[in-house]
Amino acid sequence: MIDFNYYSPTKVIFGKDSISQLGETLKNYKHILVHFGGGSVKTNGILDAVTEQLDLFDVKYTLLGGVSPNPLLSLCHKGIDICKNNNIDFILAVGGGSTIDSSKCIALGSKYDGDIWDAYSAKAKPDKALPIGVVLTIAAAGSELSGSSVITNDEGARKYSYAHEAIRPKFAFMNPEFTFTVSKYQTACGIVDILMHTFERYFTMVEDVALTDSLCEALCKNVINAGWIAYNDPTNYEARATLMWAGSISHNGLMGVGRQMDFGTHKLEHELSALYANIAHGAGLAVLFPQWCRYAMDVDIDRFCRFAKEIWGVYGDGLTKKEWAEKGIITMETFFRSLGMPKNLRELGIKKEDIAYMAKKCADFYTQIGSFKPIMYEDMINIYNLAF
Amino acid sequence: MIDFNYYSPTKVIFGKDSISQLGETLKNYKHILVHFGGGSVKTNGILDAVTEQLDLFDVKYTLLGGVSPNPLLSLCHKGIDICKNNNIDFILAVGGGSTIDSSKCIALGSKYDGDIWDAYSAKAKPDKALPIGVVLTIAAAGSELSGSSVITNDEGARKYSYAHEAIRPKFAFMNPEFTFTVSKYQTACGIVDILMHTFERYFTMVEDVALTDSLCEALCKNVINAGWIAYNDPTNYEARATLMWAGSISHNGLMGVGRQMDFGTHKLEHELSALYANIAHGAGLAVLFPQWCRYAMDVDIDRFCRFAKEIWGVYGDGLTKKEWAEKGIITMETFFRSLGMPKNLRELGIKKEDIAYMAKKCADFYTQIGSFKPIMYEDMINIYNLAF
Numbered sequence: 073m074i075d076f077n078y079y080s081p082t083k084v085i086f087g088k089d090s091i092s093q094l095g096e097t098l099k100n101y102k103h104i105l106v107h108f109g110g111g112s113v114k115t116n117g118i119l120d121a122v123t124e125q126l127d128l129f130d131v132k133y134t135l136l137g138g139v140s141p142n143p144l145l146s147l148c149h150k151g152i153d154i155c156k157n158n159n160i161d162f163i164l165a166v167g168g169g170s171t172i173d174s175s176k177c178i179a180l181g182s183k184y185d186g187d188i189w190d191a192y193s194a195k196a197k198p199d200k201a202l203p204i205g206v207v208l209t210i211a212a213a214g215s216e217l218s219g220s221s222v223i224t225n226d227e228g229a230r231k232y233s234y235a236h237e238a239i240r241p242k243f244a245f246m247n248p249e250f251t252f253t254v255s256k257y258q259t260a261c262g263i264v265d266i267l268m269h270t271f272e273r274y275f276t277m278v279e280d281v282a283l284t285d286s287l288c289e290a291l292c293k294n295v296i297n298a299g300w301i302a303y304n305d306p307t308n309y310e311a312r313a314t315l316m317w318a319g320s321i322s323h324n325g326l327m328g329v330g331r332q333m334d335f336g337t338h339k340l341e342h343e344l345s346a347l348y349a350n351i352a353h354g355a356g357l358a359v360l361f362p363q364w365c366r367y368a369m370d371v372d373i374d375r376f377c378r379f380a381k382e383i384w385g386v387y388g389d390g391l392t393k394k395e396w397a398e399k400g401i402i403t404m405e406t407f408f409r410s411l412g413m414p415k416n417l418r419e420l421g422i423k424k425e426d427i428a429y430m431a432k433k434c435a436d437f438y439t440q441i442g443s444f445k446p447i448m449y450e451d452m453i454n455i456y457n458l459a460f
Numbered sequence: 461m462i463d464f465n466y467y468s469p470t471k472v473i474f475g476k477d478s479i480s481q482l483g484e485t486l487k488n489y490k491h492i493l494v495h496f497g498g499g500s501v502k503t504n505g506i507l508d509a510v511t512e513q514l515d516l517f518d519v520k521y522t523l524l525g526g527v528s529p530n531p532l533l534s535l536c537h538k539g540i541d542i543c544k545n546n547n548i549d550f551i552l553a554v555g556g557g558s559t560i561d562s563s564k565c566i567a568l569g570s571k572y573d574g575d576i577w578d579a580y581s582a583k584a585k586p587d588k589a590l591p592i593g594v595v596l597t598i599a600a601a602g603s604e605l606s607g608s609s610v611i612t613n614d615e616g617a618r619k620y621s622y623a624h625e626a627i628r629p630k631f632a633f634m635n636p637e638f639t640f641t642v643s644k645y646q647t648a649c650g651i652v653d654i655l656m657h658t659f660e661r662y663f664t665m666v667e668d669v670a671l672t673d674s675l676c677e678a679l680c681k682n683v684i685n686a687g688w689i690a691y692n693d694p695t696n697y698e699a700r701a702t703l704m705w706a707g708s709i710s711h712n713g714l715m716g717v718g719r720q721m722d723f724g725t726h727k728l729e730h731e732l733s734a735l736y737a738n739i740a741h742g743a744g745l746a747v748l749f750p751q752w753c754r755y756a757m758d759v760d761i762d763r764f765c766r767f768a769k770e771i772w773g774v775y776g777d778g779l780t781k782k783e784w785a786e787k788g789i790i791t792m793e794t795f796f797r798s799l800g801m802p803k804n805l806r807e808l809g810i811k812k813e814d815i816a817y818m819a820k821k822c823a824d825f826y827t828q829i830g831s832f833k834p835i836m837y838e839d840m841i842n843i844y845n846l847a848f
Contacts, residue, residue, distance in 0.1 A: 079472065
């Protein structure tokens with residue numbers, strides 16, 4: 073186990089009646105930016121429930137919708153202008169990871185003099201932001217409890233992240249019922265994203281993280297079970313509740329305690345959805361991760377056998393370790409496909425010639441990604457090719 | 461799953477070199493009360509390491525030692541006087557649960573006009589306190605991440621708790637090496653206490669808390685494994701680290717998410733250590749809990765079979781459910797005894813005539829304890845008698 077800091081101060085208000093406490097929570101702010109995505113929060117009544125609460129406590133607010141699935145810098149610029157020109161003192165994200173990440177970018181930019189892209193392009197490390205709160209509407213990204221944010225720059229298809237304590241949400245209101253209307257496809261993408269946030273922490277070269285390993289396995293098994301139920305029975309409260317809470321604690325730091333994380337596959341995926349904005353992050357991960365597993369397997373085959381057994385319920389009787397590990401990966405692929413996830417990059421609309429472009433862009437920015445198996449330009453090409 | 465709030469904002473700085481960040485963390489406070497227990501933190505160098513850090517950043521401090529294993533109100537009164545008379549603006553607890561709980565009481569009392577016992581005796585609900593930080597020296601109580609505190613009133617052998625967000629520590633410095641010198645007996649008591657904080661949450665009548673159940677089981681299995689190692693090999697870093705982190709997350713709310721908790725056995729135990737100050741909390745719990753299990757078993761026999769299987773590794777092949785559950789309890793008792801824990805109340809020095817007195821005192825204050833199986837006066841008598 074390596075030394076670690078753990079800090080997860082977001083207040084969670086979870087359950088069917090949670091939203092009734094929203095107005096009280098926000099009553100002391102002067103002017104709130106309510107930030108959201110497409111039309112779904114309008115049609116399903118969630119936005120009304122939010123503004124009703126604000127009206128009840130006479131809290132002034134400005135609405136800013138339009139966040140896209142891979143949130144764009146251009147909309148953040150617009151939000152920053154609104155905040156700066158209207159003395160906004162709080163940002164309420166009503167949505168999922170994209171809306172929360174967009175809110176985080178706006179929160180940072182509102183306290184920053186230059187272009188906030190400086191933070192995402194590693195040119196500056198701003199440490200001030202407007203306070204943020206969340207009304208969560210999809211179980212996936214875990215951004216509601218994390219201090220990180222991923223933004224796509226409309227110019228040049230660049231999708232990078234920035235992390236700082238200043239952008240960790242103050243609170244998150246989570247009503248699993250709010251996710252009943254999430255489509256099957258987006259539910260599936262969310263399930264993959266939740267699992268991936270734990271998998272990226274589970275594959276580590278750090279020894280003796282037994283407790284964290286067990287917590288990861290417990291979480292993933294429950295996500296797989298609840299994911300299958302929620303996908304097939306979208307209004308199952310308990311399954312939706314499990315996914316929602318699992319999504320949060322999968323990415324608030326708890327599952328990475330005491331070890332080095334990898335997050336190589338995340339960076340490989342960001343290149344896909346930066347290039348094609350219609351690619352959902354979870355779908356991209358579902359295609360890339362199994363191939364990353366095959367590519368990285370030899371680094372620590374025992375780890376992959378444990379992954380197969382403890383998370384996917386695959387026992388290795390009569391198999392070589394490589395066969396056992398491979399059987400685990402196939403079981404994972406089968407699960408992903410049972411959720412309607414794509415098989416390969418072609419199904420996502422990626423062209424063969426995109427591979428070299430994406431790998432070069434990733435390698436130019438990071439040089440090397442991952443830690444379990446360090447991934448350089450050639451490795452990126454190889455993994456993309458395996459996934460094609 | 462029932463609605464819940466989750467809020468665990470304590471900053472954890474964990475690892476071998478963590479203490480080197482202490483001075484920097486405290487440099488802006490004007491006058492700190494450094495609160496500790498007996499002589500161990502003096503002889504093992506931990507207090508020196510703390511004061512070195514404070515000296516390095518020219519932070520003024522006053523030392524107050526003498527916290528006993530069941531922390532006394534009288535010492536808290538002394539601490540409150542020191543704080544009020546010296547404009548203390550931060551309390552640093554250097555120790556384990558008793559020292560932290562004593563610090564919490566002092567923190568509350570320093571901002572309260574009357575006698576702070578009012579809070580513990582349910583006569584007042586103070587919501588202001590001096591900020592608290594922790595340098596942890598024993599893995600057990602989990603008080604370092606919790607908002608609760610247990611204090612014994614020297615007059616009348618009354619031991620009660622008070623919980624409020626205001627007394628949740630701002631930070632906890634945790635170096636597993638600081639626990640290398642904890643005695644075998646205290647290590648064992650800590651292991652029992654950590655397990656009990658999860659068990660008191662695990663036994664619930666709330667259905668569909670699958671994720672929380674799995675996290676509890678993962679935590680407990682690791683505590684049992686690491687506990688056995690640390691007990692027999694006190695300087696095993698990984699085992700000590702597992703216990704230390706498990707102790708914290710066993711009691712910060714995470715393991716109780718989405719369900720009603722019980723905590724009946726805790727209240728029964730508080731009567732033991734209120735009456736006999738030399739009784740360690742963990743030792744009392746180790747005696748009482750197996751009997752509580754037998755007494756409560758019929759409420760939900762399936763839960764006890766799961767407890768046997770998932771936590772104690774006991775399978776029920778060929779057994780009735782009652783036999784299976786009983787086998788799980790016996791396995792737990794065997795584990796406790798392998799750690800040198802007492803068998804029964806007599807070994808703890810409790811006299812037969814104490815039973816009616818303790819039960820009456822408990823029932824007079826609470827009327828009813830527990831939620832999995834509600835426990836009234838007659839039940840208290842029965843459980844104490846089973847444990848005698």
